[in-house]
Amino acid sequence: MDRHQTEKDDETSAPGRPTLKTLAFMTGLGVTTVSRALKDAPEIGAETRRRVQLVAKQIGYRPNRAGVRLRTGKTNVISLVLNTEREIMSFVSDIIYGVSEVIADTPYHLIVTPYSRSQDPLDPIRYLVETGSADGVIISRAQPNDPRARYMLERGIPFATHGRTDMGLVHPYHDFDNYAFATEAVRHLAGIGRRRLALLAPPVGLTYHGHTVNGFTDALSEVGASEVPFNTVSIDHSIEQIRMRTAQVMRRQDRPDGFVSSAAAATLAVVAGIEDAGLKLGRDVDVVSKQSSELLHLFRRELLVVNENFRLAGSELARAVLGWIGGAEPGSLQSLSAPGEVLAYRRSG
Amino acid sequence: MDRHQTEKDDETSAPGRPTLKTLAFMTGLGVTTVSRALKDAPEIGAETRRRVQLVAKQIGYRPNRAGVRLRTGKTNVISLVLNTEREIMSFVSDIIYGVSEVIADTPYHLIVTPYSRSQDPLDPIRYLVETGSADGVIISRAQPNDPRARYMLERGIPFATHGRTDMGLVHPYHDFDNYAFATEAVRHLAGIGRRRLALLAPPVGLTYHGHTVNGFTDALSEVGASEVPFNTVSIDHSIEQIRMRTAQVMRRQDRPDGFVSSAAAATLAVVAGIEDAGLKLGRDVDVVSKQSSELLHLFRRELLVVNENFRLAGSELARAVLGWIGGAEPGSLQSLSAPGEVLAYRRSG
DNA sequence: GTGACAATCTGTAACGTTTCAGTATATTGC
DNA sequence: GCAATATACTGAAACGTTACAGATTGTCAC
Numbered sequence: 001m002d003r004h005q006t007e008k009d010d011e012t013s014a015p016g017r018p019t020l021k022t023l024a025f026m027t028g029l030g031v032t033t034v035s036r037a038l039k040d041a042p043e044i045g046a047e048t049r050r051r052v053q054l055v056a057k058q059i060g061y062r063p064n065r066a067g068v069r070l071r072t073g074k075t076n077v078i079s080l081v082l083n084t085e086r087e088i089m090s091f092v093s094d095i096i097y098g099v100s101e102v103i104a105d106t107p108y109h110l111i112v113t114p115y116s117r118s119q120d121p122l123d124p125i126r127y128l129v130e131t132g133s134a135d136g137v138i139i140s141r142a143q144p145n146d147p148r149a150r151y152m153l154e155r156g157i158p159f160a161t162h163g164r165t166d167m168g169l170v171h172p173y174h175d176f177d178n179y180a181f182a183t184e185a186v187r188h189l190a191g192i193g194r195r196r197l198a199l200l201a202p203p204v205g206l207t208y209h210g211h212t213v214n215g216f217t218d219a220l221s222e223v224g225a226s227e228v229p230f231n232t233v234s235i236d237h238s239i240e241q242i243r244m245r246t247a248q249v250m251r252r253q254d255r256p257d258g259f260v261s262s263a264a265a266a267t268l269a270v271v272a273g274i275e276d277a278g279l280k281l282g283r284d285v286d287v288v289s290k291q292s293s294e295l296l297h298l299f300r301r302e303l304l305v306v307n308e309n310f311r312l313a314g315s316e317l318a319r320a321v322l323g324w325i326g327g328a329e330p331g332s333l334q335s336l337s338a339p340g341e342v343l344a345y346r347r348s349g
Numbered sequence: 350m351d352r353h354q355t356e357k358d359d360e361t362s363a364p365g366r367p368t369l370k371t372l373a374f375m376t377g378l379g380v381t382t383v384s385r386a387l388k389d390a391p392e393i394g395a396e397t398r399r400r401v402q403l404v405a406k407q408i409g410y411r412p413n414r415a416g417v418r419l420r421t422g423k424t425n426v427i428s429l430v431l432n433t434e435r436e437i438m439s440f441v442s443d444i445i446y447g448v449s450e451v452i453a454d455t456p457y458h459l460i461v462t463p464y465s466r467s468q469d470p471l472d473p474i475r476y477l478v479e480t481g482s483a484d485g486v487i488i489s490r491a492q493p494n495d496p497r498a499r500y501m502l503e504r505g506i507p508f509a510t511h512g513r514t515d516m517g518l519v520h521p522y523h524d525f526d527n528y529a530f531a532t533e534a535v536r537h538l539a540g541i542g543r544r545r546l547a548l549l550a551p552p553v554g555l556t557y558h559g560h561t562v563n564g565f566t567d568a569l570s571e572v573g574a575s576e577v578p579f580n581t582v583s584i585d586h587s588i589e590q591i592r593m594r595t596a597q598v599m600r601r602q603d604r605p606d607g608f609v610s611s612a613a614a615a616t617l618a619v620v621a622g623i624e625d626a627g628l629k630l631g632r633d634v635d636v637v638s639k640q641s642s643e644l645l646h647l648f649r650r651e652l653l654v655v656n657e658n659f660r661l662a663g664s665e666l667a668r669a670v671l672g673w674i675g676g677a678e679p680g681s682l683q684s685l686s687a688p689g690e691v692l693a694y695r696r697s698g
Numbered sequence: 699g700t701g702a703c704a705a706t707c708t709g710t711a712a713c714g715t716t717t718c719a720g721t722a723t724a725t726t727g728c
Numbered sequence: 729g730c731a732a733t734a735t736a737c738t739g740a741a742a743c744g745t746t747a748c749a750g751a752t753t754g755t756c757a758c
Contacts, residue, residue: 017479019744030708035746045706062480066418067744070713075415077460084446089642092442097433100463109482111426111460114449130366131411133458239647268647293438298588298617299648368714379738384716394736416714419743 018061026055038063063107076107078321079134081124081148083141084116086236088263090292091140091310095162098314099138106322108135122147129155136321138162142173144207158324160317160333163207172320172333176308178208178262181339182215183222185260185288188304188342190223194258194286198230198249200242200270202262209234212262228256235263242266246273250285257285264291271300288342297345306339313337367410375404387412412456425456427670428483430473430497432490433465435585437612439641440489440659444511447663448487455671457484471496478504485670487511491522493556507673509666509682512556521669521682525657527557527611530688531564532571534609534637537653537691539572543607543635547579547598549591549619551611558583561611577605584612591615595622599634606634613640620649637691646694655688662686 020031027034029052037044037052038061044052055061069075080099082092099110111134115124121141125148128134135158139148142163152159153169160172182199189197199216202209220227233245249255250273261267267289274285281287282302289296289303292310296303320333373380378401386393386401387410393401404410418424429448431441448459460483464473474497477483484507488497491512501508502518509521531548538546548565551558569576582594598604599622610616616638623634630636631651638645638652641659645652669682 017481020746021744031744032709032746033707036707043706048706060479064419064744065480065482066415066424067713068746069415070413070419070715070743071745071747073713082445084449087442089442090438092445093436093438096431096441096445096461097463100433100461104463109460109462111458112445112449113458114446114453130409131414132366133414239644243647265644268644272647295588295614295617298621369716370714380714381716381739382737384714385737392736397736413714416743417716419713419745420715420717422743 017064018056018059019064019067022059023052023056023061026059027052073132075133075135077109077111077134078103078136078138078318079111079113079128081113081115081128081137081139083121084114086117087140088265088292088310090264094292094310095138095140095314095317098311098316099318100314101311102315102318102322108322122151125151129157136160136325138317138321142175142207143205144210146207158321160320160324162313162317164211166207166210170331172317172324172330174313174316174320174335174337175208176313176337177339178202178211179215179218181262181290181306181308182212182260183219184339184342185304185306186216186219186225187223188288189258189260189286190219190225192286195225196228196254196256197225197258197260198228198256200230200259200261200263200266201234203234203236208262216260225258228254230256230259235261235266237266239265239269239272242269243273243276246270247276248273250274250277250279255279255285259285259287259289261287261289264289264293264296267291267296267303268299271303290339297343301345303345305343305345306341307343308339309337366413367405367408368413368416371408372401372405372410375408376401422481424482424484426458426460426483427452427485427487427667428460428462428477429487430462430464430477430489432470433463435466436489437614437641437659439613443641443659444487444489444663444666447660447665448667449663450660451664451667451671457671471500474500478506485509485674487666487670491524491556492554493559495556507670509669509673511662511666513560515556515559519680521666521673521679523662523665523669523684523686524557525662525686526688527551527560528564528567530611530639530655530657531561531609532568533688533691534653534655535565535568535574536572537637538607538609538635539568539574541635544574545577545603545605546574546607546609547577547605549579549608549610549612549615550583552583552585557611565609574607577603579605579608584610584615586615588614588618588621591618592622592625595619596625597622599623599626599628604628604634608634608636608638610636610638613638613642613645616640616645616652617648620652639688646692650694652694654692654694655690656692657688658686 020034023034024031034052037049038056113124115121128137137159140162142161142165144166146165149161149165149171162174164173164175186197201212230249233242259270261270270287271281274281279285281300287303289305290308291305292308296305316335323333324330369380369383372383383401386398387405462473464470477486486508489511491510491514493515495514498510498514498520502520511523513522513524535546550561579598582591608619610619619636620630623630628634630649636652638654639657640654641657645654665684672682673679
């Protein structure tokens with residue numbers, strides 16, 4: 001009766017995709033043996049192993065994800081959690097591709113889990129953890145005291161953050177060295193004679209706001225330049241708001257003669273504001289901006305740029321999560337990307 | 350013995366997330382009844398139904414995806430298939446958010462399936478279909494004779510394409526009316542006195558290349574303007590190539606006095622090329638460009654723009670796939686987005 | 699020859715869900 | 729009062745996988 005049951009289905013039911021049962025029938029072995037043979041278990045004879053693997057390859061066997069997931073809890077999914085309104089456009093695109101590159105030859109799938117302004121950023125994380133929807137999570141916009149990181153750390157679910165936290169807790173991250181970016185930017189501006197600098201910073205809640213501001217102010221005192229306060233807007237504000245505030249500050253007599261901007265789109269707004277005030281980039285004022293795709297030099301050739309590679313960030317983050325899932329020490333999965341030189345495409349005037 | 354088995358686990362094993370078994374124990378019903386009650390099956394008493402649903406809500410029951418998927422084959426996954434190298438940056442970002450909006454209050458997850466230049470575009474589709482990894486697929490960069498669409502149509506897997514095909518086969522799609530875009534662009538340029546126009550078109554293989562070219566040439570003869578051939582580059586070419594070719598053509602004496610460009614990034618390159626040749630936008634030549642984020646007017650205020658909304662495209666595509674999955678007629682799930690007016694931010698000179 | 703032991707292989711159960719084929723109980727027709 | 733039928737519920741089996749606890753050999757020491 002058992003025997004009967006075991007054999008009745010498979011030789012006839014060819015149409016579906018092959019399963020362990022199919023392989024078992026074809027090789028004349030038990031499904032357990034096949035299962036173990038496929039993962040190179042030592043208690044299976046070497047020849048049997050090869051034989052099973054050969055047949056599996058030939059007929060294109062692919063383990064059923066639902067079966068594995070149900071049995072083991074392993075989802076083979078990495079979730080990328082993104083803010084629907086606030087992420088930089090090229091960030092989304094590049095980080096996805098970066099992650100994809102790394103997981104391409106693994107069984108992992110990438111799922112994108114979005115959340116919107118109105119929601120608690122913890123919501124999507126809770127969902128993922130409670131439903132066990134992913135083996136690992138990547139979050140962006142890290143905060144010094146990040147409830148999401150804390151939450152995942154408590155539940156023991158592997159994750160990596162884009163940006164660092166500052167809670168005395170150790171976890172994988174990848175970050176761009178925004179302190180170095182800001183200091184280099186200030187030094188460069190000082191080097192071309194700029195002395196009154198303004199910073200268009202990242203939004204206040206995020207960790208790299210602090211890094212950027214610190215780099216900026218440290219370098220200011222190093223080179224003996226002064227700061228023109230410009231903290232009523234951040235790169236998260238709308239193009240229009242940034243443009244207006246820039247125009248305002250540029251119309252004052254104590255206006256800045258140099259800007260440091262943390263994002264390319266925001267830089268477009270800053271330049272527009274400068275020109276609204278009737279001033280000329282490269283003559284009256286210089287702007288150093290981060291950019292993630294090499295387009296700013298087309299916009300205004302006088303712009304000074306520092307490149308940040310989000311695709312690299314994506315790869316690093318993916319590597320970090322996979323590493324943690326694979327059992328590596330979280331502390332060994334942290335990386336910091338150094339900014340390159342400040343690039344001047346061409347000076348005008 | 351059965352009895353014993355059935356009851357032994359659940360009252361004690363609280364820690365894990367609730368399953369149908371948990372609910373069955375709590376309500377004193379069988380798992381079958383609970384399962385049916387949760388999906389409002391008519392053969393379950395009205396009061397029982399309400400009771401089960403109440404308890405389920407209270408304890409936060411969520412069906413286990415792996416269980417459902419294994420049993421029914423339903424994955425509750427939509428896959429967005431993207432070309433790692435060729436997609437427009439903002440397209441990736443916006444379409445993901447557009448899709449997300451629509452699937453937010455459904456059980457669907459969005460997985461991103463990338464493929465690179467080197468691969469056959471059919472590869473990722475085959476993978477998805479063979480492994481049954483998604484209930485529905487969204488593809489971009491539709492071709493007149495699209496093997497991916499044909500393949501999925503043959504296997505009966507629901508999908509939607511960004512862009513139309515032209516194979517006499519009916520399937521859901523969303524498209525921007527690029528024919529209308531091109532005609533409007535040409536008319537506008539003619540309206541401001543431009544008579545020798547060049548088109549920076551989409552790459553030749555894609556369906557909307559044809560739409561754009563047809564709109565362009567039809568409108569040319571309508572307004573009695575002439576075409577300056579510019580088909581050695583497309584918007585898929587690199588910034589540098591487009592820039593160089595533009596500069597070349599602008600140095601000839603029979604140079605164009607108007608451009609129509611199908612993508613914003615490419616437009617930056619065109620403008621750079623124009624200026625390389627020592628000419629001035631808005632005086633010597635005008636450019637009408639599509640854009641998907643409202644940034645071009647910051648770049649050069651003389652640019653003429655037509656907006657294309659990729660977030661909308663994402664939503665429409667998601668709605669289309671879900672509709673097909675839900676049993677709607679594929680032919681009823683097609684939409685075309687009309688371009689708005691050509692927007693002139695400010696004329697110079 | 700026998701007991702011990704390693705080397706290979708195997709069946710059963712379980713993960714959580716839905717479908718199928720029932721089983722009780724109440725209701726109806728007559 | 730009894731069969732037929734509707735109503736409300738139920739257990740068993742199956743989806744494909746892996747872990748567990750064997751089972752069957754063959755080999756070796758003595």
